[in-house]
Amino acid sequence: MARFITSAFADEAAQDLAGQIAACKANGISAIELRGVNGENVSDITPAQAKEIKKQLDAADIAVSSIGSRYGKCEFDFEAFKQTVEVAEILEAKYIRMFSFYEGTREERFGWVKQMADYAASKGVKCCHENESHIYGESPAGCKELLDFCGENLGCVFDFANFLGCGYDAMAAYELLKPYITYFHIKDHDGKNTVPAGQGKGRVAEILADFDQSNFGCTVLSIEPHLKVFEGLGAFDKKMAEKLAGRTVYATQAESFAAAANALHEVIAQAQPVAVGIVGFGGMGSGHLGNYLKGELKRMRFVAAADINPERLEIAQEYLPGIAVYGSAEALIAGGLCNAIVIATPHYFHPPIAILALEAGLHVMTEKPAGVYTKQVREMNEAAARSDKIFAIMYNQRSNPQYRKLRELVQSGQYGEIKRVLWIITSWYRTQAYYNSGGWRATWSGEGGGVLINQDPHQLDLWQWFCGMPCKVTASCHEGKWHDIEVEDDVTIYAEYPNGATGMFVTTTGEPEGTNRLEIVMDKGKLICEDGKLILKEFSCSTREHIFGSSEGFGRIDSEETVIETGGNPVCQHAMVMNAFAEAVVTGDRGLLYARGEEGINGLSISNAAHLSGWLGRPVEIPVDEDLYWAELQKKIAGSKAKAQAAQGVAMDLSKSFA
Numbered sequence: 177m178a179r180f181i182t183s184a185f186a187d188e189a190a191q192d193l194a195g196q197i198a199a200c201k202a203n204g205i206s207a208i209e210l211r212g213v214n215g216e217n218v219s220d221i222t223p224a225q226a227k228e229i230k231k232q233l234d235a236a237d238i239a240v241s242s243i244g245s246r247y248g249k250c251e252f253d254f255e256a257f258k259q260t261v262e263v264a265e266i267l268e269a270k271y272i273r274m275f276s277f278y279e280g281t282r283e284e285r286f287g288w289v290k291q292m293a294d295y296a297a298s299k300g301v302k303c304c305h306e307n308e309s310h311i312y313g314e315s316p317a318g319c320k321e322l323l324d325f326c327g328e329n330l331g332c333v334f335d336f337a338n339f340l341g342c343g344y345d346a347m348a349a350y351e352l353l354k355p356y357i358t359y360f361h362i363k364d365h366d367g368k369n370t371v372p373a374g375q376g377k378g379r380v381a382e383i384l385a386d387f388d389q390s391n392f393g394c395t396v397l398s399i400e401p402h403l404k405v406f407e408g409l410g411a412f413d414k415k416m417a418e419k420l421a422g423r424t425v426y427a428t429q430a431e432s433f434a435a436a437a438n439a440l441h442e443v444i445a446q447a448q449p450v451a452v453g454i455v456g457f458g459g460m461g462s463g464h465l466g467n468y469l470k471g472e473l474k475r476m477r478f479v480a481a482a483d484i485n486p487e488r489l490e491i492a493q494e495y496l497p498g499i500a501v502y503g504s505a506e507a508l509i510a511g512g513l514c515n516a517i518v519i520a521t522p523h524y525f526h527p528p529i530a531i532l533a534l535e536a537g538l539h540v541m542t543e544k545p546a547g548v549y550t551k552q553v554r555e556m557n558e559a560a561a562r563s564d565k566i567f568a569i570m571y572n573q574r575s576n577p578q579y580r581k582l583r584e585l586v587q588s589g590q591y592g593e594i595k596r597v598l599w600i601i602t603s604w605y606r607t608q609a610y611y612n613s614g615g616w617r618a619t620w621s622g623e624g625g626g627v628l629i630n631q632d633p634h635q636l637d638l639w640q641w642f643c644g645m646p647c648k649v650t651a652s653c654h655e656g657k658w659h660d661i662e663v664e665d666d667v668t669i670y671a672e673y674p675n676g677a678t679g680m681f682v683t684t685t686g687e688p689e690g691t692n693r694l695e696i697v698m699d700k701g702k703l704i705c706e707d708g709k710l711i712l713k714e715f716s717c718s719t720r721e722h723i724f725g726s727s728e729g730f731g732r733i734d735s736e737e738t739v740i741e742t743g744g745n746p747v748c749q750h751a752m753v754m755n756a757f758a759e760a761v762v763t764g765d766r767g768l769l770y771a772r773g774e775e776g777i778n779g780l781s782i783s784n785a786a787h788l789s790g791w792l793g794r795p796v797e798i799p800v801d802e803d804l805y806w807a808e809l810q811k812k813i814a815g816s817k818a819k820a821q822a823a824q825g826v827a828m829d830l831s832k833s834f835a
Contacts, residue, residue, distance in 0.1 A: 179471040180384070180444055182437075183241035183398040187212035189433035193229060197236045199430065203437035206497055208233070209398045210267065211244030219245045219260050226266040233267070237497055240269040241396045242304065242359070248275025249311060252288045257295070264301045271304045271358065271396075272296055273333055276312035276322055285312050290326045297329040304331035304358045307349075309342050316349035323356045331358030336378035337402070340365035346378040350386075357387070359396035362440050370402040372439030374446075381446035388447055393471040397444070401436035444477065450539075450758045453480035453514035455505045455529055456521035457488040460543050460570075463750065464518055465495055472751040475758035476516070482508035505529045509536050516541065516566075516761055518754075522616050523548050523624050527556035530773070534563040539761045541568045541754065545633040546776025548624030549809060550784050551802040557774045566766065567773035568757045572749035573634045574641065574770045577742040578710045582696070582703055583642050585712065585740075592699025592718060597643050597671075597679040603690030604631040604683065611661050618661035620809070621816035626655070626663030627685050628783045636779035637771070639681065642696065645778060646671035646679060648797050653790030658686030662817060669786045681782075702735075710740040 182205045189199030193213050200208060210218045213229060221229070233240065243264045247257055264272055274292060277285040293303040305313055305322060313319040316339065323330055334357045339349045350357075364376030373380045387395065403426050426432035445451070452468075454461045461481065468478045481492040482502040489501040502508040505525070509517065509532055516539035519529050527547040530540045540560075546569055547553040560567040573579060585591065604627060616622025623630060640646075654666040665686055671679035684690075693706040699720055702713040716734040753770050760768045781798050784805050789796040791808050 179394045179468055179473070180388070180448070180477070181207060181241065181394055181396045182440060182444075183207035183209050183396050184433070184437065185209050185211050185244060185398065185400045186433075188401045188403075188436075189429055191215060193232055197232065197238055199433055200238055201236070203434055204441060204498055205399070205437055207239040207241040207396065207398075209242045209244045209273065209396075209400075210240050210269070217246060218243055218263070219247065219256065221263060223259070223262050223266055226263040230267055240267040241398060242271035242273050243267070243269050244273045246275075247272075247292060248289070248305075249278055249308075252277070254291065254295075257292050261296050261299050261301055264296075265299060269301070271302050271331065273306055274303050275306055275308055276318075278310055282312075286322060286325050289322060289330065293326050293330040302331050302358065303329065304333045306333040306361065307335055307338050307342075309338065314342050316344055316352045320352055320356070323353075332356040333359055333361055335361040335363070335400070336373075336380055336383075337361075337363040337365040337370050337376070340367070340377055341370070346380075347383065350383045354387070354390065357391075357395075359398065360384070360387075362397050362399045362443070363402055363436070364439075372401075372403070372435050373399075373443045374439055381443040384443060384447035389474050391471075394469070395471075397440060399433075399436045399440050401432050403432035403436060448475055448477045450476035450516050450761050451479045451514050452476050453482065453508045453511075453517045454478065454492070455482045455508060455517050455519050456525075457481045457483040457485075457492050458520065461518070461520035462488075462491070462495070464520065464754065465492065467748060467751045467754070469495060472748055473758070474755050475762055476754070479513045480508050480511060506532065509533050509538060514538060516757075519543055522622060523629060524552075524622075527552045530556050530567070531559040534559045534565055534567065537563075537565065539566040539757075540773065541570060541757050542773060542776070543570045544637070544776065545629055545783070546773065546780050548629060548780075549802070549805055550777055550781055550800060551806055553777045553780055554802070557777060560773055566757065566760045566764075566769070568753070568760070568769045569771050569773045569776040570750065570753055571634060571637050571771035571775070572753045573638060575749045575752045577744065578705060578708070578740075579638055579642075581740055581742045582694075582705055582710055585701075585703060586642050586696060586698070591701035591714070592720075593675055594643050594673065594677045594696060594698055595719070596677060596695075596697040597639070598682075598693075598695045599635060599639060599680070600682045600691045600693045601632065601635050602682065602684045602687045603692045604685045605688050605690055606659070606665075606685040608659055611659055618659070618663050618665075619816050620662060620812035623663065624809075625783070625787065626661065626665050627683050628653070628664060628667055628786060631685060632683055632783070633779055635681075635683070636782050637775070639679070640778045640782065643677075643679065644673065646782065646798060647674050648672040648795050649782065649785040649789050650795040651786035651789040653787060658684070662812075662815075664787075664790070667786060667790075669782070671782070710742055712738045712740055714738065 184205045186196035186200055186208045190196050245260055276289055296303045307313050307319050313322050332353055336346050339346055362373050364371045364373045364378040366376040465478055467473055480500040482505050483489055492499055500513055517533050519526050519542040523545055526542045530542050533540050611618045618626055649671050651669045653664040655664050657666040659665050666684040669681040696703045699718050700715050704711040713735045722733050756768050756770055784800050785796045785798050788805050
């Protein structure tokens, strides 16, 4: 997966650095590939000049993606190259663009390139070879040969137009060089002339889409317009200057640069068609953006964030310069920049924001839980049913291979019906400082519950995902047992199933040495999930048959124990769920989702039933009496210490949440 970072040879917009910065800012470009600056080629500037350039760039929040040096072709000046490496270090540029050579034996040309690449690597800078006509690396095969010779110290700049202009097919070149590509030069070619990306034969968007799904990390896309003669072009490419001199498609450098930048943004939108807005930029919202910044998300680009706290929005803009920010969910949804949102607000807001977004024609990923009470969530599900948009919930633990295998074994039926399930999940230890960290935390008005609604939604979802929904719940919910809070921090649930099976769910935030142990007993086997292991105890015969068929009063059933290999935990479950969501948005295939948003009501039904049972002191059937639950919740809210309206992460009309 790739996060595309936009960059440009901004000397094609202006000769002076101030003009280059202004052009980048005006066209949504976040970095410069520095080639010509203030009348000099970057290969000629001194370290002292580089320090002054760095000050200007830092003041404008513009990074240097690469040094667009002229090294290679005719020139092998190793001492000058050393100075350029020092300049790259000063400018904090990770890469130096270079070429292979026109002349010399193969050994000489390869040796010169490798000498430069190895030296730069020793200083923490990577040389990247650009394909161009008449050099050794003109052809895709020549580039590969050179890259194989130089090894990991030499990267690859893939230039679509340069390959096309030399008569090579861009897609074939990409397929050959794909494992080597470090970053891209974005320009296209129509068979006669250089044109903006997407207007030629380069299949730019298609190639970037494939690279997005194949690569992992952040990749620079650097526009090199070559659409009009600009001051300084003749200094490094006389043939190109002569060729462009007769073209009058663009009247000014500003127009040609803007055309190239607009084309870049268009091909990125085609390659990464899911434009995401984050609603609520707290811990989870910033976490999703962090995964994007690390290049762990595919098919998507993050374009907007909403929060009522201006400081959080400032942080979002620091993380991702250029991201649009809004003071409310409504404003973001109405802004028109997104076709999908991620809801990462406090719980009461999940359904009303989801409804608003679905009705506005946006795809929705909501954080867990689906909401606080099932009546509200049912309304959200009804809105999803009316919409043709993808609706998903962040049940990331469904991506855990152990849990997926466990479910497969239970659901297969080969071990018979479930008899008993026990989940002790007491590894949620929290201090009072945690609960004091936000005015909405651990309050009925702000959060809508305690350990069941905050820590356990994943486990409650997994419980029903493995075993199906219970039909009756009896629960003891201790409020403020171990902490100075108004909601539950210690819960025991006894569940009954339609087939006569029973279940126990024990949870708390008050045990410093907590346990996470799940047992599922079936007629022909037992599954135990604990400490990262999934153990299957397979019985030699049916329990029911043995009970009624054995002549021994204290008989035993032999069993065979197996540790099930599941492949370990994924590195980033949240990224896996987000990537499945994006793929579903692109393809329309809801079967790709780890959890449809509508499924969020299931675990919440167990939570609501447990709360209601604890409040009323009696068993509660599922589905719960939603009006009764609502009435009892209002009593809790009325006595709550926090005012939900004053403590939420996103400004929104709460009438739908509390009416």
